[in-house]
Amino acid sequence: MLSLVIILLIVTIVIICRWYLSYVHSSLYWCWDNGNEEKRIFIDTDNISFPENFLWGTAAASYQCEGPGDKVPVASNWSQWEPAGIKHGQRCGMAVDHYHRYKEDTQLMRTLGCNAYRFSLAWDKIEPIEGQYDKDILAHYHDELKELHRQSIIPMITFHHFVHPLWFEQRSAFLNSSNIETFVRFVIDMFREFEDECHMWCTINEPEVYVSGGYFNGVFPPGHKSQANEASLVLQHLLQAHVEIYDNIKKIARQPEQHSIGIVKDIFQFDPWNPLNPLDIYASRILDHGMNGCILDFFRTGSLKWTMPGSIHRTYVNLRAPYTNDFIGLNYYSHFLIRFNLFKQPPFEILHRQDDSGSSLMTDMPYALYPEGLYRACVRLKNELPRIPIYITENGIADRYDDRRHLFLRRYLYALSRAINEAHCDIRGYFYWSLIDNFEWAEGYHMKFGLYHVDLQTQERTLRDGAKYFQYVIQKHREKYEKKNL
Known part of the structure; x- marks a missing residue:
């Protein structure tokens, strides 16, 4: 009798576990038709719609695309980091010379149908010597903003996108609390400079990526590895700077209600490799809280609580x-699967799901194509930061051979449409990363995110075939509302 009870108990546990795994899988992965299913399943990725005044744009960072401009290259935390910190020993150099080609590149945006552009101000070029602003560089940005307006493209400016002057880095950058005031001073001066030409402002791009790259992985300057205590302090200072910037801009703006200010938050989900393994669950939750949860909690409650084992x-x-957020900028690319591994330091590893779609659904970074995650990230922001509008400030694919970009755009835009129309997320714009190929930080020039391919020898721009779906969606969106308003 006891044996029968034990057998029934085991069978019950197995059934429950299989049901739970099936439930988790169905909640994390949609049934895409990848051509290998026993029963064909079809998601109509053309069944999408977006709000009438939706912004369609591309995003870029000054350092990655501009080049030095007309002057001798100035020193920054990133120029000092090269080439030793870059794969294949590359330097950014001229990048793709957007500094001189901004009119041509703005026309490329219009060719796609875009009506918005997110870019960053080059603090390193604007203030190469502390307290001395380069008037020629400021004049250049005025000219670029005028060109954007001339071509009916709404600018969104980012104040800090990973790069700052070398003198700021040599003073320990955001590790030193006294430097917060220096950064805030620069931002306020830049707001005053461009107040009449821009009304959408991003304070800091991906604070947790800046922190993890510079103080955990060591792949960003200053290259400190496994410095959890430094990382948490830098994160605190970045969030403190955001609050001070928001409050100061709202105080000094002539028409504060016309200016929208937000932080840009990258979300990578950290999902357990085995949803039944408590160690995988624990490791994934620790990582998610350190990279995502604690920051969202801070903007929901006003309290930052950062924890990491051993720190x-x-x-x-x-x-x-x-x-202090009129909107949240969401950067989304993919998710990570976390498996606890006691024999690694730190004791976990990042894996990617193997399914019958094969490796073709990996990007070059490598990240998995995971459009479901964009939907999940939007819903999470809606639930944890309700009533704050969302802009997708970055989303794109590294695809050297341009054989997955079309699929990426179809699926991610479909997921975005579902987030808007089914989950009722207040999403007001989508900025693809990026318009043209650029210098992809520690990865150098080998990662091709651009809708336009750039020949680094001739600087010639060529629209990629995989990008044409983006152009098609914008065109259909515009035609829909033009007919409606006739």
């Missing part, structure tokens, strides 16, 4: 924080 627990409270 100090850091707490920072600023009750102004929940009121």
Whole structure:
């Protein structure tokens, strides 16, 4: 009798576990038709719609695309980091010379149908010597903004996108609390400079990526590895700077209600490799909290609580924080599967799901194509930061051979449409990363994100075939509302 009870118990546990795994799988992965299913399943990725005043744009960072301009290259934290910190020993150099070709590149945006452009100001070029602003560089940005407006493209400016002057880095950058004031001063001066030409502002791009790259992985300057205590302090200072920037701009703006200010948050989901393994679950939750949860909690509650095994627990409270985002910029690319591994340091590894789609659904970074995650990230922001509008400030694919970009765009835009129309997320724009190929940070020039291919020898721009779906969607969106308004 006891044996029968044990057998029934085991069978019950197995059935429950299989049901749970099936439930988890169905909640994380949609049934795409990849051509290998026993029963054909078809998701109509053309069944999409977006709000009438939706912004369609591309995104870029000054360092990655501009080049030095007309002057001798100035020193920054990234120029010092090269070439030793870059794969294949590359230097950014002239990049893709967007500095001189901004009119041509703006016309490329119009050719795609875009009506918005997100870019960053080059702090390193604007203030190469502390306290001395380069008037020629400021004049250049005025000219670029005028060109954007001339071609009916709405600018969105980012104040800090990973790069700052070398003098700031030599003073320990955001590791030193006294430098917060220096950064805020620069931002306020730039707001005053361009207040009449721009009304959408991103304070800091991906603070957790800056932190993890510079103080965990060591693939970003300053290249410190496994420095959890430094990382948490830098994160605190970045969030503190955001709050101070928001409050100061709103105080000094002539018409504060016309200016929208937000931080840009990257979300990579950290999912357990085995949803039944408590160690995988624990490791994934620790990582998610350190990279995502603690920041979202800060903007929801005003309290930052950062924890990581083996490091100090850091707490920072600023009750102004929940009121310092007119929007949230969401950068989304993919997700990670986390497996606990005691024999690694730190004790986990990042894996990718193997299914019957094969390796073709990996990007070159390598990240998995995971459009479901864009939907999940939007819903998470809606739930954790309700009533704050969302802009997708980055989303794109590294695809050297341009054989997955079309599929990427179809699926991710479909996921975005579902987030808007089914989950009722207040998403107001989508910025593809990036318009043209550029210098992809530690990866150098080998990662091809651009809708336009760039020949680095001739600087010639060529529209990629995989990008034409993006152009098609924008065109259909515009035609839909033109007919509606006739």
